[in-house]
Amino acid sequence: MYSTYMPCLACKTLNNSCKGGNSNHWDIKYEVQNQGMSCPVLASSVNSVKGISGCSTKDGSNANDLADTDSIDWDTEDELEIQGISHPSSTGRASAYEGFLACHKKDGEKVRKESDIIDWDSEDELEIKGLSIPPCSGSLKPGPCVTACKGEASSSACPYNTQAVTQFVNMGFHEHLVIKAIEENGEKDTEAILETLLTYSVLDKSPQESHVGTSKSCSSESGNYFLDDSSDDELSPQNEDQTNQLSEEREILSCLVDMGYSAEDVKIAMERCGSGVSMAELADFICAAQLGGDFDAQSTELSVDNEDSFPHQRQQNDDLSRHKKRKIWMSDRTKNRVWKKIEKKPVNEDKELTLPNPMVGFGLPDDSWAVVERRLPETAAGPPYFYYENVAFTPKGVWEKISKFLYDIKPEFVDSMFFSAAARKRGYIHNLPIHNRFRAQPIPPQTIQEVLPATKTWWPSWDSRTKLNCIQTAVASARLTERIRKAVEKCGDGTPTRDVQKYVMYECKKWNLVWVGRNKVAPLEPDEMEMLLGFPKNHTRGGGISRTDRYKALGNTFQVDTVAYHLSVLKDKFPGGINILSLFSGIGGAEVALHKLGIRLKNVVSVEISRTNREILRSWWEQTNQQGNLIEIADVQQVSTANLEQWMSSFGGFDLVIGGSPCNNLSGSNRRTRDGLEGEHSSLFYDYYRILDQLRTLMRGV
DNA sequence: CTGAGCATGAAAGCAGCT
DNA sequence: AGCTGCTTTCATGCTCAG
DSSP states (O other): OOOTTOOOTTTOOOGGGOOTTOHHHHHHHHHHHHTTOOOGGGGSOGGGOOSGGGOBOTTSOBTTTTTTOOOOOIIIIIHHHHTTOOOTTOHHHHHHHHHHHHHTTTOHHHHHHHTTTSOOOOHHHHHHTTOOOOOBTTBSSOOHHHHHHHHHHTSTTOOSOHHHHHHHHHHTOOHHHHHHHHHHHOSSOHHHHHHHHHHHHHHTSSHHHHHTTTGGGTSOSSOOTTOOGGGGSOOOHHHHHHHHHHHHHHHHHHHHHHHTOOHHHHHHHHHHHOTTOOHHHHHHHHHHHHHTTHHHHHHSSOOTTOOOOOGGGSSHHHHHHHHHHHHHHOOHHHHHHHHHHHHHSOGGGGGGGSOOSSOBTTOOTTSSSOOOOOOOOGGGOOSSEEEEEEESSOSTTHHHHHHHHTTTOOOEEEEGGGTSSBOOEEEEEEOOOOSSOOOOSSOOOOSHHHHOGGGGGGOOTTOOOSSBOOOOSOOOOHHHHHHHHHHHHTTTTSOOOHHHHHHHHHHHHHHTOEEEETTEEEOOOHHHHHHHTTOOTTTTOOTTOOHHHHHHHHHTSOOHHHHHHHHTTHHHHOTTOEEEEEETOTTTHHHHHHHHTTOOEEEEEEEOSOHHHHHHHHHHHHHTTOOSEEEEESOGGGOOHHHHHHHHHHHSOOSEEEEOOOOTTTOTTOSSOOOGGGSTTGGGHHHHHHHHHHHHHHHHHO
């Protein structure tokens, strides 16, 4: 019954490609052991648990009964797969087939034979062919343009090598122009293709038909960055033209930022060159301006707060950006030399954006980590102050891009484990001063056992956790906690075996489980999450809000004490109170943080799409007897310049713009649509930028 | 039809090792 | 420098009961 090539049901790959980090392995391994199976694979160490699910129990039942996994007849389909027969109708089968090929990659002859079935135009192969693949946004992963275009690029309709097309689409050229250029020059002459594409761009050979007609290609799906909400109405031809032009402009902006230019530089270039200018001309203009020092004079001078220098975070993207630009626009003669040089450069060239370890931001309150110095670009100067938040662990290049849009300010990466009993690793981009911060009072308990004293009784000595992991929107199932209870109980009164401990600890850390009874773990209750996140107890309770909605809302919010520490510098600056524009407010993390600091909320414009969340904030506002005005708006995309002007005329402008845009497409927890900043939800970042930038322009005018 | 419950990896960074 | 294993992660979409 046992086969050397037994596929792992959990990751759907064959033995050699199966990694140990898959939770299902733990489930399966443990259950297999408990059912007294004799599986030879299990005899090896935990790290070599591979392909277990193919094992049958002694009584012939499937090993995964407890996991409710379907059984598989290994003698039929899977054996066929092992022999290299594909099952295109099934993803899982296809994966197993890929796994098989991976296992045999060393066998060149055999792999060649499979080339009829599989597209072997991988990056490796392109390199072998001598085609270099330029980085896009510091990553080999397709950038936003490609994300949007890749479906087309890889479709069967495209007769050319998809990587070659992708390569140029990555540079910002439109796909159909790329295909046209390939048609003219052949696939292999990349130099000639590039030149042709540059010529197209300069001559603007196919202007509206390519860009406007398919304007979604490089922009976010939600779009609207530069549009007023008046666009809701049916478009007149004139409006349509305007919309197309704006759409094209933001497409160009996004692509040029992908290439490494700062959003600010691109905007200046657009202003100076006027409308209807091609991307190539804009790029040339920026390069020329930079060589002449035009932009430098505007963008890299003194800080808004006259805070001191920030030596280890200066000179950050500038070099990389310029290299990328040169890489794309270099003349023939120097291109190859420079490209080779750039490719040899270490990847950590922009190491300023690598995540710090420990993640202490610009300094911690207890002086254990000295406050660093930073120097903000002049373009980042307020008013208003602004504060942007998102998950620290994003797909590559995302924070670099966010930073470029937000005036080249480097993110402050902080783990909330230094402020509470739960971790929460987040990046914050803000133009706030960073000296003389203080903590909001009272300081919450800092360990799990202090926050949840009842768990002490049941907490086993072999569970060494004192801090919880990140609070997320999903919680463990009852089935899982039951499996854990059974696993521990099997070991009797003594200490569980090392393997059981490892399994239990893996699940406990993954799902933030705590000990609530003898051998019994449970997910956190919503009110416990509220405490851990710095909210008042029952902040999300009542008003017909379901438990699931509470978990979802809490999983998406700020850690109040962390944010309050950063915002504390505002207290002296605004003794009379503060006007804030709160974007993506959620359940009001920013408002609660300011309130906790004792900063009076004069006027709060809160933009939040979820009605439930708006009700939670409204309820908190009323319960805390706020004396100011709360204006609630549903959709950030509907916030227009006219709205901003209206609010400014009502109460004179905003002191702080604060918010964290959706992380759905950035989070590591997202298995299906981790599409990066251009994802369906996360692209709303551009609305944060749009609104902030419009407001800054208006307030400068004032 | 709605919503709660549940199962579903992969990407990225880090540490340790060779 | 490159490999391997370990750890962490503001989620999504399917199923099924009410």
